[in-house]
Amino acid sequence: MPKSPKPPETESCGPCCGDWKKTVEDLGGRAQAFARKEPAQAVGVAFVVGLLVTVLPVGRLLALLVRLAFALVRPILLVLGAVKVCEEFDRRNNP
DSSP: OOOSSHHHHSSSSTTHHHHHHHHHHHHHHHHHHHHHOHHHHHHHHHHHHHHHHHHHTTTHHHHHHHHHHHHHHHHHHHHHHHHHHHHHHHHHOOO
16 A cells, blocks of 8 residues: 555645644744744743743633623624524515
């Protein structure tokens, strides 16, 4: 049985998967190059980001956003349904 030239993990992905994978790999390469070129600055940036993630309530903010999204789903669907009913009513009355 002939082997496929692609690695198995990329075969199951769609055509868009390669784009974000390449972007993440490029970002990782740039971060490594920056850390090699400016190690003190890279450690400082990592410290500040780690401090912000630790101090800021990231989990609570994310939970708040999820709760807000779920709270807004029902009214938004209701409004969209009303708009569709109005469109259908208008289409049937004005041929």
